[in-house]
Amino acid sequence: MRFELLQPGSLAQALEMKKDYREGAKILAGGTDLLVLLKDGKLRAQAVMSLGRLSELNFIRSEGERGVAIGALVSHSDVAASRIIQQRCPDLAEACAQVGAAQIQNLGTLGGNLCNASPAADAAPPLLLMDALLTLASARGERRVAIHDFFLGPRRTVLEPDEILKEIFVPQPAGRRGATYLKLGRRKAMEIAIVGVGVAIHLNGSDRIVSECRIAMSSVAPTPLRARRGEAVFTNQEIRDGLIEEAAEVAAEEASPISDVRATRGYRLDMIRVLCRRAAREALARARNHKAEGWR
Amino acid sequence: MKIPVTLKVNGETYDLIIAPYRTLLDVLREEIHLTGSKKGCDAGDCGACTVLLDGKPVNACLVLAATAQDREILTIEGLARNGKLHPLQEAFVREGAVQCGFCTPGILMSLKALLDTNPAPTLEEIKIAMAGNLCRCTGYSKMFKAVESLDRSP
Ligand SMILES: Cc1cc2nc3c(=O)[nH]c(=O)nc-3n(C[C@H](O)[C@H](O)[C@H](O)COP(=O)(O)OP(=O)(O)OC[C@H]3O[C@@H](n4cnc5c(N)ncnc54)[C@H](O)[C@@H]3O)c2cc1C
Ligand code: FES
Ligand code: FES
Numbered sequence: 001m002r003f004e005l006l007q008p009g010s011l012a013q014a015l016e017m018k019k020d021y022r023e024g025a026k027i028l029a030g031g032t033d034l035l036v037l038l039k040d041g042k043l044r045a046q047a048v049m050s051l052g053r054l055s056e057l058n059f060i061r062s063e064g065e066r067g068v069a070i071g072a073l074v075s076h077s078d079v080a081a082s083r084i085i086q087q088r089c090p091d092l093a094e095a096c097a098q099v100g101a102a103q104i105q106n107l108g109t110l111g112g113n114l115c116n117a118s119p120a121a122d123a124a125p126p127l128l129l130m131d132a133l134l135t136l137a138s139a140r141g142e143r144r145v146a147i148h149d150f151f152l153g154p155r156r157t158v159l160e161p162d163e164i165l166k167e168i169f170v171p172q173p174a175g176r177r178g179a180t181y182l183k184l185g186r187r188k189a190m191e192i193a194i195v196g197v198g199v200a201i202h203l204n205g206s207d208r209i210v211s212e213c214r215i216a217m218s219s220v221a222p223t224p225l226r227a228r229r230g231e232a233v234f235t236n237q238e239i240r241d242g243l244i245e246e247a248a249e250v251a252a253e254e255a256s257p258i259s260d261v262r263a264t265r266g267y268r269l270d271m272i273r274v275l276c277r278r279a280a281r282e283a284l285a286r287a288r289n290h291k292a293e294g295w296r
Numbered sequence: 297m298k299i300p301v302t303l304k305v306n307g308e309t310y311d312l313i314i315a316p317y318r319t320l321l322d323v324l325r326e327e328i329h330l331t332g333s334k335k336g337c338d339a340g341d342c343g344a345c346t347v348l349l350d351g352k353p354v355n356a357c358l359v360l361a362a363t364a365q366d367r368e369i370l371t372i373e374g375l376a377r378n379g380k381l382h383p384l385q386e387a388f389v390r391e392g393a394v395q396c397g398f399c400t401p402g403i404l405m406s407l408k409a410l411l412d413t414n415p416a417p418t419l420e421e422i423k424i425a426m427a428g429n430l431c432r433c434t435g436y437s438k439m440f441k442a443v444e445s446l447d448r449s450p
Contacts, residue, residue, distance in 0.1 A: 001317050002315075005299070005316030007363070035319075101427040102409070106349070
């Protein structure tokens with residue numbers, strides 16, 4: 001592992017450097033993915049650009065009824081400990097609290113988790129549930145990309161060689177909503193998910209009618225993804241026996257898991273169904289408990 | 297090309313000239329000669345290299361030394377004060393919570409960070425705080441006992 005180290009002091013400076021170096025400079029946020037790859041020799045870099053001095057990308061900001069903006073450099077531990085996130089996106093706080101263990105959560109960033117584009121990225125399912133928007137910045141300007149369009153495949157995203165992920169915007173869903181993220185590993189911590197499933201349920205008035213359901217999965221396809229057909233099973237339905245089971249069945253059909261060191265394809269498909277059912281029950285319970293409140 | 301880096305470790309300032317790709321762990325051990333922080337895996341998995349960066353536990357093997365400039369670094373060597381062991385260290389000695397000792401520095405740093413923010417943790421909280429530290433001798437229960445023995449003493 002040998003490289004030149006760039007340490008820009010501002011985003012503007014970082015974008016200028018990225019314009020010149022392009023792929024030549026790898027971005028370093030927390031380094032918990034990048035440094036492991038560089039040490040293994042799986043990745044080579046002429047230069048590494050640390051974003052560590054860009055305190056301007058380390059913020060969690062409530063934007064009232066519109067939603068919450070999270071800087072790309074916020075660590076998993078700061079996301080998990082944030083009151084704003086706990087209240088508005090408890091499933092995101094849950095996901096970040098399950099990344100590795102304390103040391104990794106203190107170093108690893110939300111932006112790094114997304115840009116690394118692992119199929120197992122724990123922060124991805126909750127953000128997919130919320131239709132998060134990502135602000136990508138370059139010296140040419142900024143663009144906003146829906147998280148649904150961000151991932152292209154394992155370790156591949158739509159980021160251009162001169163772009164930096166600046167901010168993750170989480171729109172505030174209206175009404176009564178409950179959501180949770182469940183992760184299955186072989187042990188409780190320090191584990192990449194065998195399967196991860198997030199479910200969000202929206203209720204309109206009645207405790208029995210689901211106005212909308214969202215299901216997101218990780219470690220079951222080349223990218224984290226939404227299970228749109230599984231979601232449709234719930235939409236505008238009255239809760240009845242067998243509904244949750246049916247949605248879980250359909251969601252599993254949308255996955256294309258592989259067999260690897262962690263689990264076989266068949267086991268993963270079974271576990272998607274199990275996690276989906278558990279997450280849906282928990283999300284429903286949370287939605288029923290949710291009292292619509294005004295956001296400041 | 298080497299670059300100048302100033303590190304603040306255990307309250308002391310070190311002016312170093314180092315290669316920019318060296319990790320904080322390697323620089324602590326090989327330049328500053330603080331060898332208490334151990335290298336088990338060099339990949340974030342074992343926690344033997346755990347140090348506190350601005351009070352928070354991190355894997356020193358996943359931090360570039362140059363990016364730790366101007367931040368407060370605390371290693372196991374800084375845990376004892378004025379020749380007196382930290383209560384956690386004393387509890388580990390008392391309870392026999394050390395076997396080969398390779399994981400011990402990292403575990404003590406994780407636990408120190410826990411106690412700084414949560415002086416009376418539950419067993420579950422102790423386990424969560426230690427989840428990123430592996431003990432190959434598997435002597436976890438005596439470590440839990442050591443921390444719990446601290447809670448009860450005033
Ligand atoms: C022991 C261990 C356990 C782990 N456990 C988990 C786990 O349970 N769940 C999980 O999801 N992950 C896990 N990870 C992976 C990793 O910790 C996370 O993905 C983390 O969020 C990465 O963030 P980072 O800031 O460290 O990224 P870095 O390593 O700094 O960067 C990751 C990638 O994203 C790019 N990048 C980073 N920030 C930006 C930006 N703002 N703009 C553009 N590109 C950027 C980098 O160039 C690099 O390619 C684990 C890693 C280790 C070492
Ligand atoms: S040596 Fe750093 S975590 Fe193992
Ligand atoms: S005491 Fe030997 S590794 Fe923990």
